[in-house]
Amino acid sequence: MKKTSKVLLMALGLSVAGTSGAWAQQDPSGDGVWSLQEAVEYARVNNLQVRQSNLNRKLNEIEYKQAQLDRLPIVNANGSYFFNTGSFQDPVTFSVQTQEAQTANFSGSASMPLFQGFRQTNLIKQTRLELEASQQDVLSTQNDITLQIVTSYLNILFSDELIKTSELQRDATGQQLERTRKLFEAGSVAENSVLDLESQLATDELNVINAINQRDVSRLNLMQLLNLKTSEEFSIQIPELPEPEQNPLIVDGEQVYDAAVQTLPAIKAADLRVKSAEKGVAAARGNYFPRLSLGAGISTRYSSTTNFLVGREDRYIEQVFYTNPQGTEQQSFYILQPSPIYSDYSFFDQAKDNIGKQYGLQLSIPIFNGFQVRNSVQRAIVSQENANLSADIARNNLRQTIEQAYVDAVAARRRYTAAREQVRATERNVRNAELRLNSGIINSVEYVIVANTFRSAQSELLQAKYDYFFKLKVLDFYQGKDISF
Numbered sequence: 001m002k003k004t005s006k007v008l009l010m011a012l013g014l015s016v017a018g019t020s021g022a023w024a025q026q027d028p029s030g031d032g033v034w035s036l037q038e039a040v041e042y043a044r045v046n047n048l049q050v051r052q053s054n055l056n057r058k059l060n061e062i063e064y065k066q067a068q069l070d071r072l073p074i075v076n077a078n079g080s081y082f083f084n085t086g087s088f089q090d091p092v093t094f095s096v097q098t099q100e101a102q103t104a105n106f107s108g109s110a111s112m113p114l115f116q117g118f119r120q121t122n123l124i125k126q127t128r129l130e131l132e133a134s135q136q137d138v139l140s141t142q143n144d145i146t147l148q149i150v151t152s153y154l155n156i157l158f159s160d161e162l163i164k165t166s167e168l169q170r171d172a173t174g175q176q177l178e179r180t181r182k183l184f185e186a187g188s189v190a191e192n193s194v195l196d197l198e199s200q201l202a203t204d205e206l207n208v209i210n211a212i213n214q215r216d217v218s219r220l221n222l223m224q225l226l227n228l229k230t231s232e233e234f235s236i237q238i239p240e241l242p243e244p245e246q247n248p249l250i251v252d253g254e255q256v257y258d259a260a261v262q263t264l265p266a267i268k269a270a271d272l273r274v275k276s277a278e279k280g281v282a283a284a285r286g287n288y289f290p291r292l293s294l295g296a297g298i299s300t301r302y303s304s305t306t307n308f309l310v311g312r313e314d315r316y317i318e319q320v321f322y323t324n325p326q327g328t329e330q331q332s333f334y335i336l337q338p339s340p341i342y343s344d345y346s347f348f349d350q351a352k353d354n355i356g357k358q359y360g361l362q363l364s365i366p367i368f369n370g371f372q373v374r375n376s377v378q379r380a381i382v383s384q385e386n387a388n389l390s391a392d393i394a395r396n397n398l399r400q401t402i403e404q405a406y407v408d409a410v411a412a413r414r415r416y417t418a419a420r421e422q423v424r425a426t427e428r429n430v431r432n433a434e435l436r437l438n439s440g441i442i443n444s445v446e447y448v449i450v451a452n453t454f455r456s457a458q459s460e461l462l463q464a465k466y467d468y469f470f471k472l473k474v475l476d477f478y479q480g481k482d483i484s485f
Contacts, residue, residue: 035237039149039226040483044142046227053141057134064127070120073112080105092303092354099305106351107299111362117289118282126279133272139265143477145225150473150483152222156236158466159215162459166211169455170204176447177201179438193443200448207455241469253406256478257399263480267398270391277384284380287373288366296359302350312338398478405474412468419461423454430454 034042044050081104090097091105113120177197183189223230261267317337323329366373433450436442473483 033235033237036150036153036239036483039153039222039236040146043145043149043226047145047225048227050138050141050145053134053138057131057138060127060131060134064124064131067120067124067127070123071113073110075108075110077108078106090303090305091301092306092350097305102302102304104302104347104351105299106301107297109295109297111293111295113291113293114361115290115292117286117291119286119289122279122283122286126276126283129272129276129279133269133276136265136269136272140269143265146483147474147477148225149222150470152218152225153236154466154470155218156215156222157238157241158462159211159218160238161462161466162211163208163215165455165458165462166204166208169451169458170201170208173197173201173204173451176434176437183440188440189443192445196443196445196448200451204455241465243465251475251479253403256406256475257402259480260398260402260478261395264398264478267391267394270387270394274384274387274391277380277387281377281380281384284373284377287376290366291364293362293364294359295362297357299356300351300354302347302354306345306350307343312340315339402475402478405471405478409468409471409475412464412471416461416464416468419457419464422457423461426450426454426457 082102084097084101084103087096087098088101088103089095090101091103177194177200180189180193180197184191184194219234219236220230222236223234228234315337317335318332319335320330320332323331430450430453433442433447437447477483
């Protein structure tokens with residue numbers, strides 16, 4: 001909301017006072033002339049701030065999906081294969097070996113949360129609210145860009161009107177200069193009358209150039225808002241703007257505020273973040289509860305030093321006993337002793353025969369963790385209070401901005417009414433001055449003064465017209481109406 005207020009303060013100060021990659025420069029209609037609606041729709045997609053806001057929305061969408069997926073089981077697999085030299089513990093027999101060997105261990109595990117104190121449920125709700133808030137942020141950014149587009153568009157229109165007015169004044173001064181030169185050649189007026197009008201003509205020419213420069217700056221601002229390359233071929237559609245007296249109604253500021261609170265995306269985003277902060281507190285408090293999860297695992301192992309017992313072979317071992325104490329007489333007999341027979345134990349056979357499985361429940365009860373849970377809850381509560389305060393600030397800024405916009409609209413209407421009467425009065429005066437100049441009643445200096453007053457009145461009327469028209473559009477914007485001409 002703070003950003004919106006800054007944009008509006010900039011936009012409300014419509015400069016009608018007389019003073020990076022790019023997209024292909026082609027208007028959506030393809031006719032080479034941009035209407036206000038085309039410019040707004042194009043900027044709502046291609047403006048860099050809008051595109052960045054959309055990226056933030058996508059990030060929140062990913063966070064929301066991840067919060068939902070965190071309820072699914074977690075499955076992991078691990079494996080290792082080593083070449084051993086020297087002493088090592090055989091992973092199959094667990095005996096200490098001192099030789100060269102190859103060993104391997106493989107395992108898989110799965111874990112699924114059963115109860116987490118409703119923490120995950122609240123996190124899902126919180127991320128969903130954050131996603132909805134970011135969607136409103138996109139709309140809010142598009143609204144900000146819309147106001148900037150309208151500002152630049154009206155500045156171009158005003159500059160074009162100012163160019164026409166300045167050119168008319170320059171042409172009128174030029175015609176008067178030609179008549180004065182003829183009168184000077186006939187000896188009816190002094191030379192200083194010609195010099196005064198030549199000076200005035202140079203001033204009028206400068207006013208035309210200044211108006212053209214102002215239009216070019218406004219065109220550049222609009223092209224930059226549209227994220228377009230600068231081009232002399234860029235042009236806008238000239239709409240038929242109604243005269244302000246045909247639409248004098250100004251809606252009361254309180255009515256505008258009531259409508260804006262219900263429709264403005266920035267307010268909706270602030271309210272959604274208040275609800276999100278509430279779920280954040282509930283999620284943090286979930287860490288106080290025990291956690292229960294279901295787990296299972298499977299493992300196997302291999303060692304190149306392990307052989308496979310295929311059978312046993314009967315062998316007779318001779319035993320000798322002495323039959324007298326002197327050891328001079330002996331007697332032999334044979335004892336049957338089976339002897340094991342081993343063969344190579346392949347990798348896959350060992351992996352199959354050494355499989356181990358386990359499954360069960362795991363319960364974790366928080367007892368003391370350095371007050372981490374308590375502090376996380378306190379942080380969540382502070383975030384909730386901050387979200388509430390941000391929502392109040394957003395509403396307060398909105399009310400102040402609308403009140404200012406309403407006062408500005410009323411002042412702009414008064415200014416337009418006074419400027420219109422000033423033009424009517426100075427127009428009669430300049431016509432009378434022209435007749436008196438041609439009759440020799442007044443000199444060129446007096447005529448130039450009257451003509452400049454008329455031109456200033458025309459310029460003031462144009463400023464008042466566009467200023468009043470824009471102020472009305474701002475009020476329409478806050479009421480949720482489309483800004484169009």
